[in-house]
Amino acid sequence: MLKVSNETKVGILTVVAITLLVLGFNLLKGKSLFSSDKTIYAVYQQVNGLQPSNFVQVNGLTVGNVSNLDVLDNNAGKILVTLRITKDVEIPRNSVARITGDLLGTKAVQIDFGNANEYLKSGDTIYAAVDGSITDALKEQLSPLVKKLETTLTAVDSVLLTVNSLFDTTTKGNLRSAIAHFNTTMSSFSRTATSLKGMMDPEHGNVQATFDNLAAITDNLKNNNEKIAGILSNAEKTTSALANGKLDSSLLDLQHTVANLNGMMAKLNSTDGSLGLLLNDKKVYNNLQYSLNSLNMLLEDLRVNPKRYVHFSLFGRKDKVRPIPSDTATAQ
Structure with missing residues (x-):
């Protein structure tokens, strides 16, 4: 039986551990050693905080991720971003890889498809663009407001200085007196409103009582409508009788009578007749x-x-x- 030395075992374990480490590291970075992924490149002047493993999306669908970021010059004026496409999608050659961000600050590469008939292959370079961040957009929106606010604050400061210079001790005293009179006026207005509310009370208010009396008067007129019509008819008959009668001759006779009476009074006031002498001559009286x-x-x-x-x-x-x-x- 073949014996394996301890050094060989240690070597084999080391190789296996290194292999597992590389595989695990690549898996954590989103890479797969056993897949036929497509790699494309994009060159940016700034990446707005883009990091490896950020998603690559097409129309909101995740089709890959960012595998690496490299600096192409010493000034970091150009940054090479490696995009690994894991989905089987065809990207037109005139498409644009745009760096975007959401409200939470998470960055992603959004690919906007073009209309070319040729498609990118692995190793090709895609057009690059960067969307402004939310902070930049807010700065652009707030900058005019900040300028306007500064101008407004300056104007308000000037107005306050002018008002402060105008409001001397006498003016402040007059202003306090005016405010006191205004408070008195408001108190009077409140009392007036209370009185008016009492008058408008639907149960015990004077206005309601007046309306009730008016309603009673109108009801009385309605109930005595026939009597009023009779009175008006009698008045019409009376005026008709006066109009048809000898009113003119009666007035003429009355005028003659008054003229005669005036003549008699004139004679009484004169000394021509006996009654005139009796009334006007003192000797006759004596x-x-x-x-x-x-x-x-x-x-x-x-x-x-x-x-x-x-x-x-x-x-x-x-x-x-x-x-x-x-x-x-x-x-x-």
Whole structure:
């Protein structure tokens, strides 16, 4: 029986371990030693963080991965990216390999198919392009906003400085007073609103009561519609009777009567007639007053001394004449 030395066993185990290590490393990188994959190349000026094992996609379908990235010059101005295509797809020669990224920052190579009739073979180079990152897009969008914001902040700063210079101690006091008056006005407005709310209360509000009274009035008018119609009919009949009657002649007679009355009043105010003299002449009044006094004295003397005017005696005795009260008063 053939004996194997320990050195041989160690050597065999070492070779097997190295082989397994290489296979495992290639598997971790996405390579397969037993497949007929197609390798194509793309040259980029910058790769935006592209790493080996990132996916290569066509229309969202993963068809391979990035196997390696190499620098072609000392300045890293050109980067050679090796793309391994594992799916059996034909890539037109004028296709473009575009580096893209999602919201999480994961990079991938997106192949946009062209319309050429010739297709890339293993070892060919594809056109390369790089999409801008989300950060770049945000920077492009935010840059104008930042400039506008800076301009706005400068304007606001200027306005605040101007306002601060205008608002001296007196102005600030006036502003506080105006705010206090405004608060008072708002309080009054609140009370007014409360009062208005009370007036608009559907159960106990004045407005509701007014509407109820108006409804009652309208109902009353509706219920007495026939009476109102009768009153209007009577008024129409009355006006018709007045219109058909001799109203003009009556007014003319009244006018003549008033004219005569005015003439009589004019005569009374003048001294032409007796009544005019009696009313306007003082002498006539005095004479009339004197005559009335004399008549009163005569009647009084007749009452006191009737025998002076009617003398009758059986024995022929002459009675003594008594003075009348007026004569006595005059004598006194």
